[in-house]
Amino acid sequence: xxxxxxxxxxxxxxxxxxxxxxxxxxxxxxxxxxxxxxxxxxxxxxxxxxxxxxxxxxxxxxxxxxxxxxxxxxxxxxxxxxxxxxxxxxxxxxxxxxxxxxxxxxxxxxxxxxxxxxxxxxxxxxxxxxxxxxxxxxxxxxxxxxxxxxxxxxxxxxxxxxxxxxxxxxxxxxxxxxxxxxxxxxxxxxxxxxxxxxxxxxxxxxxxxxxxxxxxxxxxxxxxxxxxxxxxxxxxxxxxxxxxxxxxxxxxxxxxxxxxxxxx
Amino acid sequence: xxxxxxxxxxxxxxxxxxxxxxxxxxxxxxxxxxxxxxxxxxxxxxxxxxxxxxxxxxxxxxxxxxxxxxxxxxxxxxxxxxxxxxxxxxxxxxxxxxxxxxxxxxxxxxxxxxxxxxxxxxxxxxxxxxxxxxxxxxxxxxxxxxxxxxxxxxxxxxxxxxxxxxxxxxxxxxxxxxxxxxxxxxxxxxxxxxxxxxxxxxxxxxxxxxxxxxxxxxxxxxxxxxxxxxxxxxxxxxxxxxxxxxxxxxxxxxxxxxxxxxxxxxxxxxxxxxxxxxxxxxxxxxxxxxxxxxxxxxxxxxxxxxxxxxxxx
Numbered sequence: 001x002x003x004x005x006x007x008x009x010x011x012x013x014x015x016x017x018x019x020x021x022x023x024x025x026x027x028x029x030x031x032x033x034x035x036x037x038x039x040x041x042x043x044x045x046x047x048x049x050x051x052x053x054x055x056x057x058x059x060x061x062x063x064x065x066x067x068x069x070x071x072x073x074x075x076x077x078x079x080x081x082x083x084x085x086x087x088x089x090x091x092x093x094x095x096x097x098x099x100x101x102x103x104x105x106x107x108x109x110x111x112x113x114x115x116x117x118x119x120x121x122x123x124x125x126x127x128x129x130x131x132x133x134x135x136x137x138x139x140x141x142x143x144x145x146x147x148x149x150x151x152x153x154x155x156x157x158x159x160x161x162x163x164x165x166x167x168x169x170x171x172x173x174x175x176x177x178x179x180x181x182x183x184x185x186x187x188x189x190x191x192x193x194x195x196x197x198x199x200x201x202x203x204x205x206x207x208x209x210x211x212x213x214x215x216x217x218x219x220x221x222x223x224x225x226x227x228x229x230x231x232x233x234x235x236x237x238x239x240x241x242x243x244x245x246x247x248x249x250x251x252x253x254x255x256x257x258x259x260x261x262x263x264x
Numbered sequence: 265x266x267x268x269x270x271x272x273x274x275x276x277x278x279x280x281x282x283x284x285x286x287x288x289x290x291x292x293x294x295x296x297x298x299x300x301x302x303x304x305x306x307x308x309x310x311x312x313x314x315x316x317x318x319x320x321x322x323x324x325x326x327x328x329x330x331x332x333x334x335x336x337x338x339x340x341x342x343x344x345x346x347x348x349x350x351x352x353x354x355x356x357x358x359x360x361x362x363x364x365x366x367x368x369x370x371x372x373x374x375x376x377x378x379x380x381x382x383x384x385x386x387x388x389x390x391x392x393x394x395x396x397x398x399x400x401x402x403x404x405x406x407x408x409x410x411x412x413x414x415x416x417x418x419x420x421x422x423x424x425x426x427x428x429x430x431x432x433x434x435x436x437x438x439x440x441x442x443x444x445x446x447x448x449x450x451x452x453x454x455x456x457x458x459x460x461x462x463x464x465x466x467x468x469x470x471x472x473x474x475x476x477x478x479x480x481x482x483x484x485x486x487x488x489x490x491x492x493x494x495x496x497x498x499x500x501x502x503x504x505x506x507x508x509x510x511x512x513x514x515x516x517x518x519x520x521x522x523x524x525x526x527x528x529x530x531x532x533x534x535x536x537x538x539x540x541x542x543x544x545x546x547x548x549x550x551x552x553x554x555x556x557x558x559x560x561x562x563x564x565x566x567x568x569x570x571x572x573x574x575x576x577x
Binding site: 010011014015018021022025026088089090091092093094095096097098099100260262263264 | 319322325342346348349355356372375415418
């Protein structure tokens, strides 16, 4: 006989674990090999070119690579995550089971976040090891504040990618997510520029962008980390809270759209 | 009585085109009831609306209008899906998983513990005839028939009270079809309702208690299979099969019987009459020419004839 079943949380985690397994078997984590090669090469060769600046260069290059590799995965895996399930009709057997569409979307999202977490941790460890190799001193552990911020930035990009893919094609979703990633990093600068220009229309337009799109500059601490700074606790807490709020809003929008979809 | 499936005035329109949107009606005011414990055959030509109906019941599509209930609960009640199973047409699963992993995954979604999952997985994969050596292979290496077997196994993981099967015999060889037919018949013995859509009429004849035939999204016919097949036009035609006499020998005399038709068969003749009072006349004619009575049977239309008649536009 059918059992009484479980609450929604175990079901979401089951879907998340499977999404993580999918990423692993689709060789998503192979990007780590490329990253390790990049960071090893930079540790060995860049030190000779930039006398005394090895640690700074490794931190800048390493953390920027973590962000770019992560953004690449967030965008390209994120936009195909749900689309692939619909296209390959795997959702047919999922939704005949007692799974809500919201549980499915959140599960898939968490699965990709788990993949990104593993990716970011392994890459962060690679940068730390490279810093140990070049005698980076306190930078070996100081990078982890910036690594944490990068991870939370990636959770937002992933949520944006999944949201776009819930109603458009993967190609368009990837393009739109890339724009959000790009504009998100410069939205406060664009607002400052509009304010200095004094045009009311420009101020209105860039204010809308600033408040509607995630302000990803909140998570940028790469250059400061290279200078030996660590993110203040209040800044870290604020950024993480900001990411969580954005994630929840984006997931809610995605679930609303996805819950109305017909699968042909 | 609570119906296993209750469909009321279900209509589904699809929008096609990008700029000039056109509406195409896939289901048109479909009403249908399925009693519990039966094997219900859902028939219709390509594009008749069978898969649309099943997808709507599985909440993969939303109806334009109308309602449907399964086991007395609305189809959008997620918890109701704990009590049902679904085997999609040409089932697609996560091809990076093995059959065991897929069954484990679905078992987890139902909240079964590890021991229960393992037991169900072994029992069901064995029941659908999937060889044990294949259980640990990734599904991307499976043939269509093997995927069909996995599809059936996963649809039964929660011991459903009703299972929906969309073309369950698709991709199976004759031996596989026979095995799955026995499996489906076994489900009826356990009291499980089966709602089955298929093109394979022999499977319907062998398995189904009741059938419904769809034509262009509308219900063309429904009822007990035996009732539908026994002369839908209400006639009481009989077929008299006679051995040891040729059709040519009796043709002139049989033609005098009103409405009688005949067809030759090896070493004999089949004579169809419309009135049972003509039996004696036929027998005396054939005996006179040395014929022996082999059998007398009511004439039933075949399911194929019924299908062609009801599903033709």
